[in-house]
Amino acid sequence: MATQVHSRRYQRTFYDRPSVPGARPDSYNARMANGPDILVIGGGIIGLTCAIRLREAGATVAVYDRGDLGREASWAGAGIIPPGNPDRAATPLDKLRAIGSATLPDVSAELANATGIDNGYRINGGLEFLTPADEYAVELWRAEGVAFERWDGPRLRDEEPGLSPPHSTCYHLSGMGQVRNPWHLRALIAHARDLGIALSPHTGVEGWCVENGRVRGVQLASGNRVTADRFLLAAGPWSERHLNDLNCRPTVRPIRGQILLLKTEAALLRRTLIDDKRYLVPRGDGRILVGSTEEPEAGFEKRTTEVGLANLHAFARTIVPALANAKVEASWAGLRPGSPDGMPFIGRVPGHDNVLAATGHSRAGIQLSLGTAQLVTELIFDRPTCVPKDAFALARRPDLQAKPAFRS
Ligand SMILES: Cc1cc2nc3c(=O)[nH]c(=O)nc-3n(C[C@H](O)[C@H](O)[C@H](O)COP(=O)(O)OP(=O)(O)OC[C@H]3O[C@@H](n4cnc5c(N)ncnc54)[C@H](O)[C@@H]3O)c2cc1C
Missing domain, CATH: 3.50.50.60 (FAD/NAD(P)-binding domain)
Incomplete structure (x- = not known):
């Protein structure tokens, strides 16, 4: 299994470069x-x-x-x-x-x-459930040197006993993190x-x-x-x-996403779980964030809907049955800036x-x-760029075949 390599060529902190030398x-x-x-x-x-x-x-x-x-x-x-x-x-x-x-x-x-101010960054690991169509991602992780491991049913039950997992293949990514x-x-x-x-x-x-x-x-x-x-x-x-x-x-178009925040007494899940476009993100304090919908048809209407939240709740209950008893603490919606x-x-x-x-x-x-x-x-600042200058050019043709290593 590969380990992660961090290069000094990337600006690691907000302090690597001095601001205006000598400036007062x-x-x-x-x-x-x-x-x-x-x-x-x-x-x-x-x-x-x-x-x-x-x-x-x-x-x-x-x-x-x-x-x-x-x-x-x-x-x-x-x-x-x-x-x-x-x-x-x-x-x-x-x-x-x-x-x-x-x-x-x-x-x-x-x-x-x-x-x-603590931004809540922490590594809590992740579980990605991949269908055969998404298995291409595994090769990308391997090539990139991202640590991952395939977990079978018994291993998954040992590590996350509260789960009733989807039927697709589970990969554990120890380096998956989150920020608040x-x-x-x-x-x-x-x-x-x-x-x-x-x-x-x-x-x-x-x-x-x-x-x-x-x-x-x-x-x-x-x-x-x-x-x-x-x-x-x-x-x-x-x-x-x-x-x-x-x-x-x-x-660039708005794509609405709704989120549900559940609260339980006991911690029911340790790792972030991603199943296609939906996920559960445990916050480590009994709260689990359930996301998300993808609704381009909603335009700029930033609100939650009964159907959207019900679907998220059903997803959460299916994957972690004990969440059926969780308190719904909050819900909200946001407008992602979508591109083709x-x-x-x-x-x-x-x-x-x-x-x-x-x-x-x-x-x-x-x-x-x-x-x-x-x-x-x-x-x-006309410096050498970390990716080709025109990789994300505004006039580029959409690459509808593009397959990123991660979907969320
Ligand atoms: C439900 C949901 C879940 C998501 N989960 C993740 C995740 O897990 N990981 C991840 O990486 N990304 C996630 N995203 C995506 C991510 O949040 C967005 O891609 C990102 O926030 C976009 O940032 P932004 O600054 O471009 O846009 P915005 O946050 O929309 O900021 C744009 C700002 O421009 C301002 N503005 C607009 N018009 C004007 C104007 N005329 N004059 C002045 N100001 C103006 C707005 O008020 C706004 O503050 C999620 C998004 C949603 C909705």
């Missing part, structure tokens, strides 16, 4: 007074993580969000973090995910040190503030200010204009409208050199956030 806070403030180097539209996990990386690379940065920071899909997600080895990942998508897997332990520790999204976002917001990033919640961007073919600023909902040298659009499923205004149509092939769009907006987008992360925006921020920083 007053010079930073003076620079900000003329408008930020980079204006980020959207303060979800993608916008915030990119903002921090860009700030650490030396840029002055401002983040605008039309609502509270980090309260959309980034807050709603389950926070599953699959294992990964960036040096051996097969595809650009797997590499971005693996950068996150490899660096999140250090980033979490550094965030806790800097802010006093709301806690992680709180830590990101606090850290961004400490770094001097200007955060403006409840300040929606209405449109672009274009002069002589170049984007010079944005128009806020208040009617004010804000200028910047460069722009990063990270507005989740709301990005499409702003891209269309620049004649770019990658087709499930892969994100990360890159320059064609025809607009100073505007980049990072959106369309679909089911995997939490695990892809650190890799995305690394790529965005490399693109903006």
